[in-house]
Amino acid sequence: MNTITNQAVASLVEAANKELADPERNRLVQGGDSRPPRFELYHAGLSICSQKVRAVLAEKGAAYLSHEMVILNSKGIYSEGLTPAENYRPGYVRLRMHGGKALNKNYADKHTGRSSVDSEGFDPCVVPTLVDHELPVVVADSKRICAHLDREISESIPLMPEDEAASRAVSEQVAIVDRTPHPAVLYGFHPDDDRRPDFIKHVMSDVYDLKVEALEALIKQNSADADLVAAYRSKIAKELAGKQLARDDNVQHAVRAEMKDIIDNLDRQLASTPGPWVCGSDFTMADVVWGVSLYRLHWLGLAYLWNDLARVREYTDRVYNRPSIREAVINFPSPMPPSPHTMDVI
Numbered sequence: 001m002n003t004i005t006n007q008a009v010a011s012l013v014e015a016a017n018k019e020l021a022d023p024e025r026n027r028l029v030q031g032g033d034s035r036p037p038r039f040e041l042y043h044a045g046l047s048i049c050s051q052k053v054r055a056v057l058a059e060k061g062a063a064y065l066s067h068e069m070v071i072l073n074s075k076g077i078y079s080e081g082l083t084p085a086e087n088y089r090p091g092y093v094r095l096r097m098h099g100g101k102a103l104n105k106n107y108a109d110k111h112t113g114r115s116s117v118d119s120e121g122f123d124p125c126v127v128p129t130l131v132d133h134e135l136p137v138v139v140a141d142s143k144r145i146c147a148h149l150d151r152e153i154s155e156s157i158p159l160m161p162e163d164e165a166a167s168r169a170v171s172e173q174v175a176i177v178d179r180t181p182h183p184a185v186l187y188g189f190h191p192d193d194d195r196r197p198d199f200i201k202h203v204m205s206d207v208y209d210l211k212v213e214a215l216e217a218l219i220k221q222n223s224a225d226a227d228l229v230a231a232y233r234s235k236i237a238k239e240l241a242g243k244q245l246a247r248d249d250n251v252q253h254a255v256r257a258e259m260k261d262i263i264d265n266l267d268r269q270l271a272s273t274p275g276p277w278v279c280g281s282d283f284t285m286a287d288v289v290w291g292v293s294l295y296r297l298h299w300l301g302l303a304y305l306w307n308d309l310a311r312v313r314e315y316t317d318r319v320y321n322r323p324s325i326r327e328a329v330i331n332f333p334s335p336m337p338p339s340p341h342t343m344d345v346i
């Protein structure tokens with residue numbers, strides 16, 4: 001990396017961090033000494049993509065500078081008017097756009113109920129984003145961040161097996177979870193079986209309208225920055241498409257059926273290996289992402305999908321008790337708000 005790249009990353013980070021001042025939410029995690037850590041992570045407590053990355057950091061025992069962001073736009077909570085989500089702030093979006101260049105993907109401007117970069121394109125206005133100061137590089141997208149951390153923190157036990165066939169099997173499971181329509185079940189109003197906790201239903205009732213209002217205001221305030229405006233415009237297009245899906249009964253039925261298939265396939269995968277983990281005897285990246293994914297479904301009231309599948313039930317017990325999943329997801333200091341569905345897990 002040349003000096004110009006080093007300076008570019010450093011000044012993008014500095015500009016992003018100026019917008020994030022709360023000492024409670026911008027702090028060192030796991031660091032034993034006072035040196036600035038190698039990694040800086042922009043994330044959110046409730047975001048499953050962030051949970052995957054935090055779980056990998058916990059597995060690796062790595063120190064990082066944590067920027068825990070407010071990713072909901074709000075009215076009347078922090079101020080009388082609209083407070084845009086921190087992940088929409090210009091400094092953060094510019095930092096993320098820099099990282100996004102390496103992905104070589106168009107901006108996502110449609111919605112299929114998923115958030116995989118591989119199938120949907122790149123969203124410049126979301127978390128998580130990682131800065132690795134040693135290289136230096138900005139990595140956007142949880143799948144890539146997790147792989148990056150696993151590769152770079154070489155002194156810890158690898159989460160991707162060295163053996164080629166084993167590594168392919170793990171990557172396959174990671175891709176399945178990455179493509180799972182998690183946003184569709186979090187944001188979506190199922191017409192006759194909406195089991196989400198009440199506060200989620202409440203938040204989701206105007207979530208898309210607030211997103212669009214905040215993004216439009218940011219376009220006005222930053223009209224001179226064409227790149228930023230393009231990023232905000234694609235985000236508006238994507239969120240308007242999301243709004244349609246959230247209230248579409250056919251889509252909601254189809255997503256629920258797809259979730260059932262995904263869990264049935266997990267059961268078959270568990271049956272195909274001696275266990276105890278999803279790809280065999282070793283805990284791998286596949287278990288990190290499955291742990292996060294299953295806990296989210298559980299929290300949303302969808303654990304009934306594995307009521308009749310003893311193997312999946314036993315696997316959830318194992319993976320929920322993995323210290324990294326406890327620490328980064330279930331007991332994370334700004335926890336997912338309590339859900340009646342996970343009282344037995346906590």
Ligand SMILES: N[C@@H](CCC(=O)N[C@@H](CS)C(=O)NCC(=O)O)C(=O)O
Binds near residue numbers: 071085116123126
């Ligand atoms: N493919 C991306 C998806 C990131 C993503 O969609 N993040 C969500 C939280 S899990 C987010 O920041 N949403 C806020 C918003 O859309 O305004 C990844 O895995 O990192």
